[in-house]
Amino acid sequence: MRVLPSLKAVLRRTALTTVLAAALAGAPGLAFAQCGGNFQDFIRGLKDEAVAAGYPIATVNGFFDGVAQDPKVLRADRAQGVFQKPFIEFSRHLISQDRLNRGQRKAQEFDNIFGRIEATYGIDRSVLLAFWAFETDYGAFQGDFNTRNALVTLAHDCRRPDLFRPQIFSALELYRQGDFEPNGTTGAWAGEIGMVQMLPGDILAHGVDADGDGHVTLKTSAADALMSGARMLSHLGWRPNEPWLQEVTLPAGMDVSRSGPAYEAPISEWSAMGVAPRRGGFAMKDTKASLLLPQGHKGPAFLAYPNFDVYFEWNQSFTYVLTAAYFATRLAGADVYDAGSPDAGLSGEQMKTLQRRLQARGHDVGAVDGILGANTRLAVQKEQMRLGLPADAWPTVALLNAL
Structure with a gap:
């Protein structure tokens, strides 16, 4: 069973700023369309801003023609209890042998594009495969919400208008370029599109026409989706050809007060405290890492390398991020983690x-x-x-x- 592909959008720290958003913010005398209020008035305000930013009225009308609020979007936004599950339960919920097997087949099927990604950005194919699996089950479930309506609905709602409102204008720009169909483009409830679920602003900023057909098509072109996702991760700070996560074991009675994402120590320091790789040697010896104990000192233990921080730019749920990073290690050949015997958590x-x-x-x-x-x-x-x-x-x- 998959995670709703758009959960990450809501948890992102911020949408990437686009040239279009900057132009709108700087337009002289332009009033910012407020959230809430009468929906049709809100739409008229958006149209006025688009025209003031230089879009032809015919383009603006074509984009907004048929726009409607979607109450299902708001219900989905308020029903995200999946992240209440602890790591062991959550990771077992998402990771299956079938999903691993299909990931390995996808790695072979798209070996050429993954080779280009690894050569260009230094991002291991397992990282992209894990995102692809969790976001859309390798493209099988990309969401059936009308993207324009979802973005407008969430922008009109006053919970996070600063996140979603700029994405409306990014979608408008994609429409102007011929890569967005207002009444036909569908995706996740939070406005993400395609196999690795990218917001319109991210597509504008980081979309790559990897298959050479003249368009960035993230819904039907795995090459475009994977290369675009890699470019975005690189922009977010991925360090080329470095690891991201490694399972470790702890010595009995170890002081675990320095565990957690906020504390980093050199590998030599962790080694001196008795922290050891569960298999083989340390993935990287000349850097700092954080000790992660998702269910306490009696459960699984991992060292998180600097690249692990990039996952939090994609999603801010610790449980989701750790599961995605761990699944990537599994796809790269790591063993199933030792679940240990953690103390029972809380309801x-x-x-x-x-x-x-x-x-x-x-x-x-x-x-x-x-x-x-x-x-x-x-x-x-x-x-x-x-x-x-x-x-x-x-x-x-x-x-x-x-x-």
Whole structure:
């Protein structure tokens, strides 16, 4: 079973800024169309801005003709409970032998394009294969939401207009270029398009015509989709020909207070503490890495190399990011991780109770949503240190009771 392909769009830190968005922001005397209010008034405001930015009225009318709000988009936006699952359950939910086998077949089928990606950007094919698998199940499920309507609906909704509103104008520019059909282009509910699910602004900035047909077609051309995804990862900071994640083992009784994405140490320091690769040697010895314990010191353990940080530019869910990075290592030949025997986690309601108790102690955990996000993990780790518990950032019933 796949993840909804557009979950990452909502969790992205920001949409990439395009030349078009900058032009709109700088247009003299141009009023910014507000979110909310009457929908038709909102559309008229968008049209006025597009015309003021230099688009012919016929192009603007053609793009917005038939536009409509999509209540299914808003329902999908508010129903993202999949990320409440812990890493072991979540990764087993997404990764199957069938998905691995198909990934290996895709690697052979598109060996030429992956070879070009590795030569041009230094990004291992396994990384792109993992994104391709999780976003659209290798292109099989790209979403059936009308992209223009989804973007307009989310921009009109006042939760994140700054993220989605610029994407409307990026889609308009793709339409002007002949690479977007307003009433026919479909994708994920958050406006992403194609096999690796890219927003219109990202397509404008990083789209590559890898198959040479004169168009960037991410829905039907695997070559275009994979090369475009690679170019985007490179732009986000991927370090060529370097690893991203490696499973490790911990010595008994190790101080785990320095675990977590926020702390980096040289490989020599981790080695001196007794951290060791589960198989072979360290993937990279002359760099810093972070120790990740997604379900505490009794569960799986990984060292995350600098490239792992790039995953958070694609998606901000720790569980999703770690699963995607781990799946890429599996596609590259790594063993199934050692699940260990982690302490039982908290239910959604218990997590909310924990978050409220952490807030009462002055910790910023963000929204009380029952999701173990970065702020909640950090607060848990601080309280574990204060209470003399293993500070692995994994919340347990014992911690909940202690608070």
